[in-house]
Amino acid sequence: MSDFASDVEKGTSHSVSVSEILAVRELDVDGGTKDGRWQKMPQKLTEAYPYAFTVSYVERARQHRWRCSDVTFHCSEGALCQQWIQTIREQLTALTNRPKHLLVYINPYGGKQQGKCIYEQKVAPLFACASISTDVIVTENANHARDHLKTEAELKKYDGVVCVGGDGMFSEIVHGLVSRTQRDNGVDQNSLEEKLVPCTLRIGIIPAGSTDCICYATVGINDPVTSALHVIVGDSQPMDVCSVHHNNTFLRYSVSLLGYGFYGDVLADSERKRWMGPARYDFSGFKTFLTHHHYEGAVSFLPATDTLGTPRDKTRCRAGCFICQHDGQLYSGDSPEESKTAPDVSDREYEMGWGVVRGKFLAINAASMSCACPRSPKGLSPAAHLADGTTDLILVRKCSRFNFLRHLLRHTSKDDQFDMTFVEVHRVRRFRFTPRHCQNDSELDLRENGKQLFSQICRDHPACSCSPAYSSWNCDGEILPHAAIEVGVHCQLIKLFARGIEEQPLFEDLANPPCAL
Numbered sequence: 001m002s003d004f005a006s007d008v009e010k011g012t013s014h015s016v017s018v019s020e021i022l023a024v025r026e027l028d029v030d031g032g033t034k035d036g037r038w039q040k041m042p043q044k045l046t047e048a049y050p051y052a053f054t055v056s057y058v059e060r061a062r063q064h065r066w067r068c069s070d071v072t073f074h075c076s077e078g079a080l081c082q083q084w085i086q087t088i089r090e091q092l093t094a095l096t097n098r099p100k101h102l103l104v105y106i107n108p109y110g111g112k113q114q115g116k117c118i119y120e121q122k123v124a125p126l127f128a129c130a131s132i133s134t135d136v137i138v139t140e141n142a143n144h145a146r147d148h149l150k151t152e153a154e155l156k157k158y159d160g161v162v163c164v165g166g167d168g169m170f171s172e173i174v175h176g177l178v179s180r181t182q183r184d185n186g187v188d189q190n191s192l193e194e195k196l197v198p199c200t201l202r203i204g205i206i207p208a209g210s211t212d213c214i215c216y217a218t219v220g221i222n223d224p225v226t227s228a229l230h231v232i233v234g235d236s237q238p239m240d241v242c243s244v245h246h247n248n249t250f251l252r253y254s255v256s257l258l259g260y261g262f263y264g265d266v267l268a269d270s271e272r273k274r275w276m277g278p279a280r281y282d283f284s285g286f287k288t289f290l291t292h293h294h295y296e297g298a299v300s301f302l303p304a305t306d307t308l309g310t311p312r313d314k315t316r317c318r319a320g321c322f323i324c325q326h327d328g329q330l331y332s333g334d335s336p337e338e339s340k341t342a343p344d345v346s347d348r349e350y351e352m353g354w355g356v357v358r359g360k361f362l363a364i365n366a367a368s369m370s371c372a373c374p375r376s377p378k379g380l381s382p383a384a385h386l387a388d389g390t391t392d393l394i395l396v397r398k399c400s401r402f403n404f405l406r407h408l409l410r411h412t413s414k415d416d417q418f419d420m421t422f423v424e425v426h427r428v429r430r431f432r433f434t435p436r437h438c439q440n441d442s443e444l445d446l447r448e449n450g451k452q453l454f455s456q457i458c459r460d461h462p463a464c465s466c467s468p469a470y471s472s473w474n475c476d477g478e479i480l481p482h483a484a485i486e487v488g489v490h491c492q493l494i495k496l497f498a499r500g501i502e503e504q505p506l507f508e509d510l511a512n513p514p515c516a517l
């Protein structure tokens with residue numbers, strides 16, 4: 001290296017894995033790069049080492065953030081300099097997991113309506129630097145991206161799909177890709193018994209929504225630059241997808257939260273307040289908490305008895321998760337923790353391996369992943385796994401407002417939100433919900449009429465404390481039209497440009513990172 005000098009401080013060292021190099025650029029003697037960028041160089045240095053190249057690489061910053069850093073190497077011989085550039089380029093080309101051509105959908109109306117600006121200012125320059133070419137579609141209406149992917153998009157041209165938006169926008173991409181894959185392979189989505197065919201294209205999420213829990217729970221932070229860098233290095237994170245059915249008819253897919261009662265009511269109320277932006281969830285959350293409605297019905301579920309780990313253990317799904325690497329097919333040898341610590345199950349019946357719980361519920365939530373988000377950094381089910389083929393079914397029975405508030409607040413602290421007598425949680429592969437007052441096909445009519453009747457009565461009697469018969473299902477931020485549903489988990493049906501949350505080094509001193517090459 002005697003023919004080289006780097007612009008990194010003398011005496012420090014810095015190693016970068018090739019897999020985290022983003023690009024290498026040749027510099028002109030005057031500091032300009034071939035792609036038009038310009039860099040100031042000390043005159044003494046350029047005299048002794050007139051040839052130079054710059055390596056852009058991933059640098060880790062605080063709280064799971066990734067940043068793009070540059071280091072420039074100066075060289076006295078042009079041929080040697082070219083050799084280095086050539087060798088690094090060859091190494092980068094050999095990384096076959098990296099995308100070269102991407103299809104990008106931008107929702108200009110998600111979150112704070114910053115999607116377009118976030119993409120153009122923070123993401124597009126990074127993709128260009130890494131020589132990734134893109135076809136960009138700014139959506140014109142809801143379901144534009146879904147329908148384009150389902151029917152028109154020439155998927156063979158691409159190495160992945162990127163969505164700029166929130167969980168709802170991601171859900172559109174999932175619906176488009178999964179439906180297209182099943183259609184191309186002749187698989188009937190309506191049958192819960194059918195094994196769905198996994199999607200080959202990976203999906204990248206550039207967070208620009210209101211909750212962005214899928215990004216947060218797979219990367220550890222909602223930061224567009226970090227997510228773009230995970231796309232560039234070609235990360236891959238498999239994810240479970242739930243299919244939701246009603247009367248043997250497919251309704252929707254869910255990757256994060258399926259919530260009836262509290263989260264369904266929050267969503268139904270918040271949809272009318274989209275103009276408020278992300279704050280609509282705080283407003284509707286508070287309002288729904290005050291209404292304190294409960295809903296009666298029966299939940300049947302097929303417990304995942306053959307997996308290692310339970311919803312109450314302290315292990316967390318992190319990058320390279322051992323449990324997810326085995327598709328959730330591991331058997332621990334111990335009896336499941338839930339059978340040791342199950343709360344009052346007096347009204348539960350076991351039939352053919354299925355459990356049944358009947359009662360009045362404030363919330364019925366199924367979390368296929370932790371659902372961690374800035375509002376709740378540990379999430380609805382902190383020990384849930386991204387890709388183990390199970391979902392955590394959380395049943396919150398009717399309790400006092402005070403106790404429900406304690407339960408909700410525990411989502412924001414270290415305390416265990418499941419350690420309460422009125423809460424139970426089961427790791428399941430399938431479940432069904434049947435609301436008490438409807439068990440036939442005319443459910444929807446009954447529901448619509450019932451809702452109208454109820455809201456009329458309650459408008460007439462504002463102090464009324466009774467609950468309506470039905471809530472709605474919140475399916476990743478979309479309202480479902482039916483209360484009675486059956487749900488099955490499809491293990492690792494999709495893949496993201498992510499790697500799961502990386503463990504933080506114990507003694508990280510990021511204000512003073514080690515640096516030199």
Ligand SMILES: Nc1ncnc2c1ncn2[C@@H]1O[C@H](COP(=O)(O)OP(=O)(O)OP(=O)(O)O)[C@@H](O)[C@H]1O
Binds near residue numbers: 110164208477
């Ligand atoms: N051009 C568009 N006009 C109107 N709606 C759109 C458009 N493009 C997408 N949508 C819809 O907007 C809805 C919300 O978008 P998105 O998920 O990006 O933001 P959000 O709801 O604010 O965030 P989150 O889902 O994280 O809470 C999605 O369900 C999507 O179908």
Ligand SMILES: CCCCCCCCCCCCC/C=C/[C@@H](O)[C@H](CO)NC(=O)CCCCC
Binds near residue numbers: 168281380
């Ligand atoms: C009174 C104190 C209350 C404190 C409670 C904090 C609990 C927060 C848990 C948040 C869980 C989010 C689950 C993710 C759901 C997403 O699929 C969906 C679409 O983006 N978002 C919501 O439904 C938005 C849901 C927003 C709920 C508030």
Ligand SMILES: [Ca+2]
Binds near residue numbers: 240369384389
């Ligand atoms: Ca899961």
